[in-house]
Amino acid sequence: MAVETLTTGAGLLGIGAGLAIGLAAIGTGLAQQQIIAAVLGAISEDPKMFGKGLFFIVLPETLVIFGLVIALMLMGNIG
Amino acid sequence: MLRPSRMSRLFVLGAKSRLDHITKRLQELKIAHIIEHRKGEYGLCDPLKTSDRYSSLLVKTRSIISYLKVLPGKIHKRDIDDEILEDTLDKIQKQVLDALAVLKKNSDQEQQAKLILNILDVMEDLKVTPGDFRKLERITSWIGEVDSGFEHHLRKITTDYLIRTAPSKQRIRIALFADRDRKDEIEHVLLRCNFSAFDVEAARGMEGSIRLLRKQEEAKISVAQTQMVKSDRVLEQLRTRHGSLLVAIEEYLEKKSAQAQIPLSFGATEETFFLECYVPTDRVKRLKWELDLVAEGKIHFKEKKLTKDEEVPVELNNPKGLKSFEFFTRLYSLPKYDEFDPTLLMAFTFPLFFGFMLGDVAYGLITFIIFFMLRQKFPAGRQFFNILITSSVASMIFGALYGEVLGYELWHGLIVRTHDVMILMEIALVAGAIQVNLGLLIGCYLVWKEHGFAHALYEKLSWIFIEVGAVLLYLSYNNYIPLLPVAGWIVFGIGVLLLIKGEGFTAIIEIPSVFVHIVSYARLMAVGLASVYIAVMVNLFTSFLWHKGVLFIPIAIIALLIGHLFNIALGVLSPSLHAIRLHYVEFFTKFYSGGGIEFAPFGKEKEKSII
Numbered sequence: 001m002a003v004e005t006l007t008t009g010a011g012l013l014g015i016g017a018g019l020a021i022g023l024a025a026i027g028t029g030l031a032q033q034q035i036i037a038a039v040l041g042a043i044s045e046d047p048k049m050f051g052k053g054l055f056f057i058v059l060p061e062t063l064v065i066f067g068l069v070i071a072l073m074l075m076g077n078i079g
Numbered sequence: 080m081l082r083p084s085r086m087s088r089l090f091v092l093g094a095k096s097r098l099d100h101i102t103k104r105l106q107e108l109k110i111a112h113i114i115e116h117r118k119g120e121y122g123l124c125d126p127l128k129t130s131d132r133y134s135s136l137l138v139k140t141r142s143i144i145s146y147l148k149v150l151p152g153k154i155h156k157r158d159i160d161d162e163i164l165e166d167t168l169d170k171i172q173k174q175v176l177d178a179l180a181v182l183k184k185n186s187d188q189e190q191q192a193k194l195i196l197n198i199l200d201v202m203e204d205l206k207v208t209p210g211d212f213r214k215l216e217r218i219t220s221w222i223g224e225v226d227s228g229f230e231h232h233l234r235k236i237t238t239d240y241l242i243r244t245a246p247s248k249q250r251i252r253i254a255l256f257a258d259r260d261r262k263d264e265i266e267h268v269l270l271r272c273n274f275s276a277f278d279v280e281a282a283r284g285m286e287g288s289i290r291l292l293r294k295q296e297e298a299k300i301s302v303a304q305t306q307m308v309k310s311d312r313v314l315e316q317l318r319t320r321h322g323s324l325l326v327a328i329e330e331y332l333e334k335k336s337a338q339a340q341i342p343l344s345f346g347a348t349e350e351t352f353f354l355e356c357y358v359p360t361d362r363v364k365r366l367k368w369e370l371d372l373v374a375e376g377k378i379h380f381k382e383k384k385l386t387k388d389e390e391v392p393v394e395l396n397n398p399k400g401l402k403s404f405e406f407f408t409r410l411y412s413l414p415k416y417d418e419f420d421p422t423l424l425m426a427f428t429f430p431l432f433f434g435f436m437l438g439d440v441a442y443g444l445i446t447f448i449i450f451f452m453l454r455q456k457f458p459a460g461r462q463f464f465n466i467l468i469t470s471s472v473a474s475m476i477f478g479a480l481y482g483e484v485l486g487y488e489l490w491h492g493l494i495v496r497t498h499d500v501m502i503l504m505e506i507a508l509v510a511g512a513i514q515v516n517l518g519l520l521i522g523c524y525l526v527w528k529e530h531g532f533a534h535a536l537y538e539k540l541s542w543i544f545i546e547v548g549a550v551l552l553y554l555s556y557n558n559y560i561p562l563l564p565v566a567g568w569i570v571f572g573i574g575v576l577l578l579i580k581g582e583g584f585t586a587i588i589e590i591p592s593v594f595v596h597i598v599s600y601a602r603l604m605a606v607g608l609a610s611v612y613i614a615v616m617v618n619l620f621t622s623f624l625w626h627k628g629v630l631f632i633p634i635a636i637i638a639l640l641i642g643h644l645f646n647i648a649l650g651v652l653s654p655s656l657h658a659i660r661l662h663y664v665e666f667f668t669k670f671y672s673g674g675g676i677e678f679a680p681f682g683k684e685k686e687k688s689i690i
Contacts (some may be wrong), residue, residue, distance in 0.1 A: 019379065059660065066599075066601075069504070
């Protein structure tokens with residue numbers, strides 16, 4: 001059974017990986033929440049802002065990508 | 080290609096007698112970006128004599144178009160007879176205004192009748208008739224709503240009145256008749272009970288029973304509505320008959336009016352006019368030749384040297400196949416005249432990044448077909464769809480490399496995305512390192528040319544020293560190369576010192592940014608993985624349903640379709656936005672500032688875009 005062979009350290013690494021991506025996703029969500037509100041306001045004023053607005057919305061997604069990179073690196077150490 | 084078109088600044092002096100012909104030719108040529116003349120030693124040139132006529136005709140045409148609600152659209156080219164324009168427009172305007180007047184009259188009548196019907200409803204409720212409200216010498220009357228308890232207050236001051244009441248939500252409707260002598264006192268009570276009067280003016284003077292009056296008003300409404308439908312039909316006929324002619328006239332007048340008013344941007348003396356304009360250098364000869372011809376030799380040209388501070392308009396100069404990608408450059412900001420035009424680089428890397436993320440043969444094929452059809456349907460968005468079509472092809476090529484079709488691994492590709500995550504990440508980071516450093520090198524070249532080598536070294540090359548230092552440190556500390564870490568520290572230190580010299584001490588906090596920008600390219604792997612995992616999950620779910628029994632097969636097919644369509648929608652949106660972002664944020668910031676003004680030659684209409 002795979003579960004039995006896992007050490008405490010590996011478990012902690014797994015939790016760390018989860019936290020890395022989870023917290024990063026929360027950060028991205030918080031940032032996007034405000035950007036999306038502003039972008040929707042801008043679009044209702046001028047529908048031409050749609051393209052630019054969409055671009056601004058994805059800006060904070062970098063955070064979650066960094067989270068993923070860290071998570072992958074941690075998971076690599078478990079193996 | 081990598082630079083906007085070269086421009087020349089031309090000074091043109093001509094005889095006023097040929098102004099008409101010269102402006103007309105300038106408008107047709109569409110190659111001169113006119114610089115507005117500022118009033119100074121020489122005044123402004125007067126507009127052409129035809130200016131007033133065309134302006135007023137244009138206003139008239141636009142008002143008819145707005146009355147008729149003609150929608151802009153593609154129209155067939157028509158020949159406009161300038162001499163009978165007034166007559167044509169007057170005739171159409173009269174027909175339109177007549178139809179509108181009938182429409183308005185009937186609409187007013189309908190409103191009035193509806194108002195009376197409302198009043199009649201209230202009166203019926205209170206069991207009174209309009210006749211009860213005729214003006215009497217001794218009696219005064221009110222009709223409206225009051226708060227409950229009104230009659231109690233009223234009785235305190237008089238009992239000499241007649242009241243009809245009916246409940247109305249929280250309040251009470253009343254029709255009250257009383258002695259004119261007590262009017263003020265009663266109104267005081269009414270005020271205290273928040274009386275709000277109904278306007279019965281429209282029904283005043285009417286005689287007869289409510290039923291009869293209602294029938295009369297309903298008949299009026301029906302007549303008015305029939306008339307309104309008729310007028311609408313007339314307007315509709317006018318719209319189909321004259322719509323495209325009006326749009327054609329509007330375009331013709333816009334052109335004529337612009338031609339008549341362009342001399343306002345010129346300077347003038349008594350007998351001559353002069354103008355300054357930017358013309359693409361390769362078209363200067365043609366402009367001179369053409370204008371000389373229409374001016375019958377009464378024209379003189381002088382080329383002026385461009386100065387450094389001058390804001391020269393920018394005309395992007397890319398081969399036809401790459402023109403579509405100018406869309407992205409414009410979306411960010413046009414380059415300045417002396418700047419590097421990044422369109423060519425984007426045309427290469429955008430589809431590459433897109434394909435790397437959405438690498439699936441079937442997805443690529445489906446998006447290719449969808450965007451191809453959309454391009455036919457919306458010609459205005461041609462540029463944008465061309466980019467996406469190119470990207471779909473890239474998607475198919477990468478799909479073949481990964482061996483992926485709808486998330487299934489049909490053949491063993493060079494990279495298996497679900498297993499080789501770290502390889503994907505390494506490729507993404509290498510792509511990032513290449514693009515970021517390419518940006519730095521281009522920036523270095525531009526700064527070198529503009530401000531000299533020292534500035535280029537401090538501002539741009541310092542970053543490359545820092546990067547090389549960091550890589551050496553990583554390799555030496557991990558014993559990948561037989562080198563003491565001190566070498567890495569020295570290179571890193573030189574980079575930091577150069578940076579501080581160029582940008583000041585605060586630049587130290589910026590040092591991680593170059594690495595952050597490179598790591599940011601990991602999104603190429605991340606977005607791709609998200610896409611492939613969604614596809615795999617959809618497939619797993621479908622096969623689970625498929626094996627559950629014959630009854631579940633239709634559900635499995637629906638799940639497969641919806642799942643993959645959702646993934647395709649997400650798969651187009653996300654990779655394109657992230658690919659654009661990598662260019663704008665990570666790449667452009669190294670060498671590009673933008674802010675150029677668009678080359679807008681006289682006579683060229685503004686291009687329409689979809690976003």
